[in-house]
Amino acid sequence: MMYRIFDIKRYSINDGPGIRITFFFKGCPLSCLWCHNPEGISRTQTRMYTPSKCILCGACVHFCPSGALSVPRRGASGGIRCDASRCTLCGKCAEVCPTKAVEMAARSYTAEQIYAEIAKERPFFESSGGGVTFSGGEPLYQGEPIIPLLDFISEAAARDGYTLHRTLDTTLFAPESLVRETLGRCELYLVDLKHMDSAVHRRCCGVPNEPILSNLRVLTEAGADYIIRIPYIIGVNADEANVTATAAFLSSLPRLPRYVELLPYHDIGKSKHSRMGTVYNPDAVPMSAPSEADLQAAVDIFAKYGVPSKF
Ligand code: SF4
Ligand code: SF4
Ligand code: SF4
Known part of the structure; x- marks a missing residue:
């Protein structure tokens, strides 16, 4: 089985606890207007x-x-x-x-090759409490084969005498059965939430949000440990109504996230689109970065609902 990967980031400190190695899997079922990794959207080569x-x-x-x-x-x-x-x-x-x-953009790796890259970083995991993060694109868009990969790397690390911390950075736009299979196979989820209104979600990301919200409930009912990450964009989702709806939804779940992280908008995807010969934000939807006051206002709303958040 080969896995198509478009980037490997070492010494990552933003994709879960400690120092990590992050693999970016090619293919994503979403097509967010602001995507900063557009080369990761197509499942095929770019x-x-x-x-x-x-x-x-x-x-x-x-x-x-x-x-x-x-x-x-x-x-x-x-x-x-x-x-x-x-x-x-x-x-x-x-x-x-x-x-x-x-x-x-992409190279194909076997599970053995992926583990070989992970194993090189072991000293950093042990000194920092880090591990591996599977990101994308959307790692669950690889389908069923992601499950044996999660098992393989864990078993290989155990044979080498250490416990590997596995994080899945996911949109959760995936079949519920597949999401359930990941339970117990990763220690932390980083879940992207873009918008609570499904029609707006479809306009900005190309797909409705119902499967995402429903899968998040599945994870929390199972007691999974997770962090919510929100690309925070004026003109898309950085408004009081959406933040309030997000906070209300999260507070209704059986388990709260460790925290919500607000990621201010940037347009780094623009230059990548130009290198790919495609167009960034083709409908020219106005999008801009929030101010510190905008971010603080959102944090205050989450606090009212008892949901920890930061930016
Ligand atoms: S979910 Fe992430 S990788 Fe997929 S299109 Fe949106 S921003 Fe890009
Ligand atoms: S442009 Fe490059 S990738 Fe495309 S067919 Fe020619 S050699 Fe192959
Ligand atoms: S023409 Fe430009 S892109 Fe083509 S091989 Fe030469 S340097 Fe590379």
Whole structure:
């Protein structure tokens, strides 16, 4: 079984307790307007091109087996042209590019290869109480095979004489049966919540929120340990009505989160879309970062409902 991964972050201190290694799995059923990892949305390979690194040597054009690439006309800007309808995402252009102006976003790993990367970080886990985090994209979008992977890494660590702390960073937009199978197989969940109104959620993220809310109830009924993370965006979800609805919902669950973390909006995804040849926020929905006062106002609302929060 191969797992498609588009990034591995070492020494991570924001994806769960301690110092962690975070794997970003390719594929996400959501398509959030503000996505900061748009190269992780498609389940298949993604080609990324950075014109500022391109020296127009023409190697990629020459070696592309599909004839998808062309050199721009003299005087034209924007670098090498790619006809996406002809590109088979074979990756040959990235192999021959001398400057890494072209890169393919994903690599495939076996469970053994994933554990080998985890094992290299063991000294950091032991000194900090860290571990591994599976993120994305959406790690549960890998489907059933994520379950044997969670077992495999835990058993491999036990054979090596240590206990591995496993965190799942998830939208919970997944079949309930799969979410139930993760119970007892990870020690902490980082759950993204975007909006409490399903129609708005569908407009901004491409899918309704009912499965997410229902799966969160499933987790909390089972007593799972979790943190809620909210991308906090003026123009999308940073308003009193949505924060109040979120706080009321969380306070109604059988178990409260450790805390809610408000993550202020940023537009880092813009440059990645440009490298992918796609458009960021195509409908030009106005989005901006909240002020400290906006964030504090949200924290005050969560406090009224007895839900710990921070930013
Ligand atoms: S859930 Fe995360 S990875 Fe998926 S589209 Fe939204 S921001 Fe991107
Ligand atoms: S990924 Fe393959 S088909 Fe696509 S442009 Fe590169 S070489 Fe051509
Ligand atoms: S191989 Fe790389 S540097 Fe050369 S033209 Fe293609 S993208 Fe540019």
